[in-house]
Amino acid sequence: MSEQPVEIQPDRSLEEALLAAIAQDDAAEISALLEPLPLADALREILQLEADDRKKVLTLVPPALAAHLIEEAPHELGASLMEALEAARAVEIMDELDSDVQADLIGDMEAVEAEAILSKMDAGDAADVRRLAEYDPETAGGLMMAEAFWFKDTQTVGAVLREMASDDHDVDRYRGQHPYIVDENGAPIGVVSLRGLLSTKRSARLTSIMIEPMTVGVNASLSELEDIFDKYPFLGMPVVETDGRLVGTVSREAVSYALLERAESESLKLQGVVGDELRSMPTWLRSRRRLAWLSANIVLNIIAASVISAYEATLTAVIAIAIFLPMVSDMSGCSGNQAVGVTMRELSLGLVRPVDAFRVWLKEVSVGVINGIALGILIGIVAWVWKGNAALGLVIGLALAMNTILAVSIGGVVPLLLKRLGQDPAAASGPLLTTVTDMAGFFFVLSLATLMMPWLV
Amino acid sequence: MSEQPVEIQPDRSLEEALLAAIAQDDAAEISALLEPLPLADALREILQLEADDRKKVLTLVPPALAAHLIEEAPHELGASLMEALEAARAVEIMDELDSDVQADLIGDMEAVEAEAILSKMDAGDAADVRRLAEYDPETAGGLMMAEAFWFKDTQTVGAVLREMASDDHDVDRYRGQHPYIVDENGAPIGVVSLRGLLSTKRSARLTSIMIEPMTVGVNASLSELEDIFDKYPFLGMPVVETDGRLVGTVSREAVSYALLERAESESLKLQGVVGDELRSMPTWLRSRRRLAWLSANIVLNIIAASVISAYEATLTAVIAIAIFLPMVSDMSGCSGNQAVGVTMRELSLGLVRPVDAFRVWLKEVSVGVINGIALGILIGIVAWVWKGNAALGLVIGLALAMNTILAVSIGGVVPLLLKRLGQDPAAASGPLLTTVTDMAGFFFVLSLATLMMPWLV
The missing domain is CATH 1.25.60.10 (MgtE N-terminal domain-like)
Structure with missing residues (x-):
């Protein structure tokens, strides 16, 4: 780089x-x-x-x-x-x-x-x-310019070339877009290429060299526009109202920029920042927006912590477990977030849809099993050596392995389920995943420890 | 949306x-x-x-x-x-x-x-x-096409118009780019506009209507290209080798696409996925890449957990603290990650540089103080009511407040310091921040509890 x-x-x-x-x-x-x-x-x-x-x-x-x-x-x-x-x-x-x-x-x-x-x-x-x-900002209507480079169906090739050669008209504004031909109702009925204009007599009617134009409706979504510009080399597309009138042009550039803004906004939301915060904004606004997300998160944290509360007797008997509780929940959270990240990316690339949840789950389980076993063995050995107790190593290692499998398989699916429910996967996946993996992590460690109590103390 | x-x-x-x-x-x-x-x-x-x-x-x-x-x-x-x-x-x-x-x-x-x-x-x-x-993929050389739409300085306006009107040459390929004029050494010495071509006699030499071209060097970075295309309406720019020869053209579109890929790759890295993972890749590869990041993270987790180990006596005396340890470290981690997210965005927008670390720190401290006090009071009351012990509420609330201030101010600065050290802020900020906030969180809770012991038991 x-x-x-x-x-x-x-x-x-x-x-x-x-x-x-x-x-x-x-x-x-x-x-x-x-x-x-x-x-x-x-x-x-x-x-x-x-x-x-x-x-x-x-x-x-x-x-x-x-x-x-x-x-x-x-x-x-x-x-x-x-x-x-x-x-x-x-x-x-x-x-x-x-x-x-x-x-x-x-x-x-x-x-x-x-x-x-x-x-x-x-x-x-x-x-x-x-x-x-x-218009909705993420539709053709919201992304288009109100201007278009258009001519009437009664005009000639010469008229277009004169307009292009004149200083009156800001042709640069249309940055390489083709001239559209509209009928008396304002509907685009044709488009002419530069090659067509240059290889035809100036007196010829535009209708004689025009070809049928592609158009997009004002309500076309950003994803649909992305696909159109991926498929066709055009620099801009004419946008038509529901009644067929030409109302503007949406440029390849505006679509690219909107895609970049969306990716950056999703990345921020995955980090727990909802609303496009910049440090030049007032402190109270930045603080309030971040707090809104954190307050919801603290409630989820309290729910997760209540699991620990149910096992105070076990904790008192084997205090060393308290050392490993945050580690197991944190590591599983990280594993799960990796899966969330991959699903978010595949969602934005259109490579996965909410209906593919089961397929994604199967793919993630295999990664979860491999990584769960590897991390479980690693941390199990650490716990054994550190505290000199093989049973403790077994409890912690097994708990992390199980919780990693759970976290990875859930992490891949949570964004898809949220999207199917009409929620925003970028903002909600992390907190939801962390709550589940915290609760499950605490439960695995403490219930296994309760079972193994005779060998732990 | x-x-x-x-x-x-x-x-x-x-x-x-x-x-x-x-x-x-x-x-x-x-x-x-x-x-x-x-x-x-x-x-x-x-x-x-x-x-x-x-x-x-x-x-x-x-x-x-x-x-x-x-x-x-x-x-x-x-x-x-x-x-x-x-x-x-x-x-x-x-x-x-x-x-x-x-x-x-x-x-x-x-x-x-x-x-x-x-x-x-x-x-x-x-x-x-x-x-x-x-060429490096994130430079003009790596982003350019090897083709350019160029003419010799001895050619005429008519030659260009004939080429544009002919089917021989794939003019569409240059998507609205202007024709460049090169001298006998292959260096671009001029560019002509479509308006210029259309408003001049066909027999005129290109040199009579050309204006001086802007060019970019093969080593121009993606950020430099982004800036050039933001400032100028051109659809493409001629790319020159260090000896001045025209070697290709870089399009606005290629730059936009590279920016989008970079944003998506950074978002993945913030989630702990290094390398552009997709689920269609082999399981062993996906597993190995994720494990590499997780293994580094587990080491950091063990370091953080060693803080808890030093306070086993306090934990044994007040076992309720074990419930709140993961909560304090997790909440601070979230607060810190919000600050990391905002800095990463401002870095990618070019609104902040490594040298601005102190300024960013000042801005974040004020958000950290407000949110720290708010969250501290909230969790303090929860701990007090839940366990019926005001002193416990004070310990947990104070610890979360202090750790939130620390996490937020560090979170804003960590990506800048990593960048200054030549490290990748997207991949390393999260683990580094979490380790510091975990250690500090455990330390604040346990040392405050040790101080307040008479009122806790």
Whole structure:
């Protein structure tokens, strides 16, 4: 893996120069400092500023740079940066962004700030944004731009080529997408290739060289879009409303970006962070979101611990067991989480579905048995040697082996069951698995110890 | 979130029809069954087959479909599917793929199978693949296609337009990329826009309308490429060797895909799965990879447990403490993992660097203090009520509060320190954090209990 060289000291001189330029309201100097930086670096510098300074920077730099920085940030952060600006300035920045990004930002803002910005925007643009913001963000409607590169079925090849050659129209915006031909009702009835345009007389009607277009409906899901772009080389697809009208285009790029955001959000949730937390958010918000997840977890922990409580007599008699209780539950939890991780990945790749639970369970049991036996023998020997008691080694080793088999086989299946029940597997699999493996681990160790008591004391 | 409706039963009829078609070597029927499916679904059906049947399917379907399926699979899986085929068939499938995908697959194959395929490929293509496979996969060299859409500086506008209009040349391959102009040494000296080509006389020299091109070096890292594509709307960038020669093009799409693969691989590693495991891999391989990580973890667990061992007298005197030991260590581990998750995300977004460790620590301490106090009070009351002992509640609550503060502040910083030390933060952060929070948790509970002994018994 190639990584950029790790700097040993933060670039204090840049930070100081930036602060000095901000203190002097020196727009040119601020831009000169930030422009050459990679966007992520420039954004990081800005996030480290006080709120007032941050606002000043985003107000003084050219709108295009501010727009790049807002777009570089995750949506929720970008929206909060925009909210902090004067509405007039926010509109200048909005004008630099594609309508799909505009809609994402507006959707993540508080209603008051969103309205303030929309009311100052060009009326047509604002209407587009309002329309886009109504779609589910993980559908073609939520991911599309409101714009499309389209021509009427009565136009000629020459008209398209003139439009492409002119400066009037921002063809770059469509980044290699093909021109669509729409009928009088606004429905896309054809698409023409660049090759077709270049190899035909300019006076020819577009209908003479067009081929039938592929379209996606506004409600197509992110997974469906992923599949379409995997199968076909197109850079964008026309999006049609349920009545067949062309309402926008969804780009390959927007789909890729949404997939990356989803993967990162799922990874965070597996770590117990629900909601896309960034450290630039207010402490109380970060704290509250994390606590919500932890509080549910503490209840599950108490349930698991009640198993130990039922065996106090055994514990008092063989206190050494208390040393191994956390170890057995922790190791099984880790084994189970590995299986959760593999299932989550296969779910996101579409290689496994909730109905495949039994098949997955069979596959995991075999890994669980091998790893359970290996880890059981390992920890059994450790317990035996450490405490000089072979029976103790047997109890601990056997308990870990059994609990590992249980944890691995359950871990592979839990995300599938949660999904079938309509729950979020990323957020709930870990706590659920840990509770089961904790309870079972405590039970295996303590009940085996109770059985073996004569040889343990 | 929109999700596809959850099926209650797997599609047995499809599976049976597929098995029947395979038994009869009915290539047309196999293709007819698989073609209409989304690629992920078709791949899943194939992965569920026995190895012999899987080989038969990939041998009988049209090469283009087989290539789509291989490309849909993660690289390691795609490579193993290719290895199982006859070399001649593998070459037919290879011919359908872009050179960057060819190189990824060859790079993931065993040397013998890779050579067998390369030796049967077109000599020029094979040379391209060998060349590409030498670059680090997460650099421009490793991500580029060996092809570029280029013209000599002596050619005219008409030559380019003729090439675009002809069927000879697979222009689609360059998916909206601009034509580059190279000098006699093969160095890119210009790029022309479609608008420029369309608005200029056909007899004009390309040099008269070209503008200076942006290029990236073969060693540019994935993060650098991400930044370039964030800043500029280009669909592809010309890649130059250290001597300035144009050696290929890296597409926006290849960069997006590599970012998604990296995010998914990091998410797996955070769950303790090193190496991109899929359930279609052999059980022994999956088991061995998971065990390697678990074995390191068991050693860390033993170190943590030794803390408990030092306090056996206290435990014997107040056996109720054994109930709360796993709870305190587990809850702190969860709190710490949340902080690890946020840091890993900010690292991947480039919003935080190893040098920012102190800043991150400060930010996390405040969350840790709030959540530590909240959770400490909660569990303190539970312990008090459950065991009817206020002093026990105080010991457990105080221990969890202190350990949560420690876990959260360490959790935010551990990935940064590991990265600075050149270690992989995704794979190592979790075990390291858990060991520290386990040891500290056990120590806080048991040493506080020892201090408070008169009030506990």
